[in-house]
Amino acid sequence: MTRVTIQQVAAAAGVSPSTVSNLLNGRTNRMVPATKERIERAIAELGYRPNRAARQLRTGRTQTVGLIVPSVGNPFWGAFARELEVAALAVGCNVLLCNSERDPDRERRYVEELWEDGVRGIVLCSSLPTLDHLADIVRRGLRLVTFDRPAQAGDPEEVVSVSINNHVGGFLATSHLTELGHERLTFVSGSLAAVNRTGRFRGFCTALEGADLDPAAMPTWTAGGGAPFGDVEAAQVGRQAAHDLFSGTVEPPTGIVAINDMTALGFCRGLRDQGLHVGKDVSVVGFDDIILAELYDPPLTSVRQPISRMASLSLEEALKEDDREPGRSVLLRPELVVRDSTASPTGATAPVVTDEDGVLQ
């Protein structure tokens, strides 16, 4: 019931608390092996566990990293959070999870709070175009890693970013469709001025141009500026898009590139609302390759993010103490996973199916 303190251990081992502390902090070179062993035995026998609060009070440090995601209700972020925790556990860290709901105020509040709580670093999944609202905290020494948001021109240079190459991702998704013969494509995303969105859209345009198609001639769609859709509501965006694009007078597209899988799935749902069939009437490519992409009917073609690798990298950067390499930006290459939601616009050809396990542990 009463917690064991370092003094009790010291007493039991016949040394001073300082020596126990030295052992605990890896300064074993300052003691003879026999002493080390005595202390270790005492620790084991008494079941001693250092008191974190005391430790933190003294050092100002924690073994915790903060993770701020738009919403763990979104399977992509849930999966990422899980991977980050796995990585953290492996190096004895804790993850403190926060949902920003893409609210800049909330995001800032969380960053401040985490910083005040002395986290070692923060992995921030934000797509805000600027980090101005965090600049001062970063300057004061916060170790910040942005995920899924490549470094931008105006960012504080101390910030490190980890993300996929969105341009390539958008390109892969789009050229897959053009290669299948599609000539009328639409890029579907929420109205959020998200950074990853512009990259993906640029890739979309590049691929179109490569296929001698004019991006400007494509039917376009963006969420109405009004409601700033959250991450869980991403599906709503897609559904709305399908309704708008296929119920108007304008000739609808035959292929869709969605900003993420939730939006893509929502879009598929919207098509169904109107009796249209994904992979036959319309081809849809998603982004992220969440676990549900493969389960969907039809299984969704998607651009996969190497989530596990990205989680380790993010953690690593968030924990780095000194050898700061400011402005470092890690861009990983995404991979297109072709499934059944895409086909030639004739609807006749059956595409290749790549079935891979998406999960690890």
Place this chain on the structure above:
Amino acid sequence: MTRVTIQQVAAAAGVSPSTVSNLLNGRTNRMVPATKERIERAIAELGYRPNRAARQLRTGRTQTVGLIVPSVGNPFWGAFARELEVAALAVGCNVLLCNSERDPDRERRYVEELWEDGVRGIVLCSSLPTLDHLADIVRRGLRLVTFDRPAQAGDPEEVVSVSINNHVGGFLATSHLTELGHERLTFVSGSLAAVNRTGRFRGFCTALEGADLDPAAMPTWTAGGGAPFGDVEAAQVGRQAAHDLFSGTVEPPTGIVAINDMTALGFCRGLRDQGLHVGKDVSVVGFDDIILAELYDPPLTSVRQPISRMASLSLEEALKEDDREPGRSVLLRPELVVRDSTASPTGATAPVVTDEDGVLQ
């Protein structure tokens, strides 16, 4: 950069640190309004924020609750985590999230760690049949709330539980199918000896009996005892089940009740693998009503858990200080959401069948 301390505030307000502390802890009756105001102004001007570590070291308490879920990679748990955070935020609490991956060791380690870190309470999402591995910690004063796991006979009496009435849920799902005219039903779940599973299965049986059907005569399926499927792999379970049930020599069921939506979706995927159509050839009912149930094609009929309400309740119980009402068990009523994955068994006759005799119960 240097953090503001309570002393600096005290100096600025011309009082002693004790008085500031008194204000901070709501003991405002011990000071004259003018003083209170002066202190408040000083706090605002200096931007003072109490140091949590120091506070915790002194008091032994936190404003944190622990949440242990099988895996936030699973959308159901992701959604729940999000709701709990919303509830916590409203009362100024933090949530420390941990993924147990349904590993009892990991679960125990997390509980211990959280307890040592002084969390105010823990919301544990475990379906383990016994809580013996946590009994001693609970006796030592841990405020433990189990979610999605109704109280069991051998549980420590201090434990409070919040969950839906699984028996009712299983009953609703199943009687929906029998009312549609289905007479051959199978209950699909992983092999985990999860508590919610038995409740749901009992509801399944009750409903069958109510429709004059014999549970024992139903084609059964349970995951092979070997691999203990995790939560993210729940979909695999369903897919496997579909393969087994519809590729053998035994006459397959026309209706399925799955232990949760992920399994249900996996099952649908498995049906598709064999060219069968959900809602036509086979009816499928899921459990949880995750956001993707509605997006699926066809939209999935599912038993909805009132997740938001359950989150507030869980938090409330986890934070309660004194007025313990031991062994309290809150059972909420689930609700059936009928969508397109269920219909009358008019469909064509099913293929031939094999037998994978897993045993239910």
Place this chain on the structure above:
DNA sequence: CGATGCCGGTGTAACGATGCACTAAACTAG
């Protein structure tokens, strides 16, 4: 041989907030 350096380890003052025990002043009652 005295000085120097190193090894193995200890003493102690914090880190920042809390809350009990205490008190000076003001007020109340008899």
Place this chain on the structure above:
DNA sequence: CTAGTTTAGTGCATCGTTACACCGGCATCG
């Protein structure tokens, strides 16, 4: 007017750990 009580606020020890400064003893060296 004195004793008792309330009001408004203070002093100080303390939570458990850390890290810097220090120290005695022994080996080495010029």
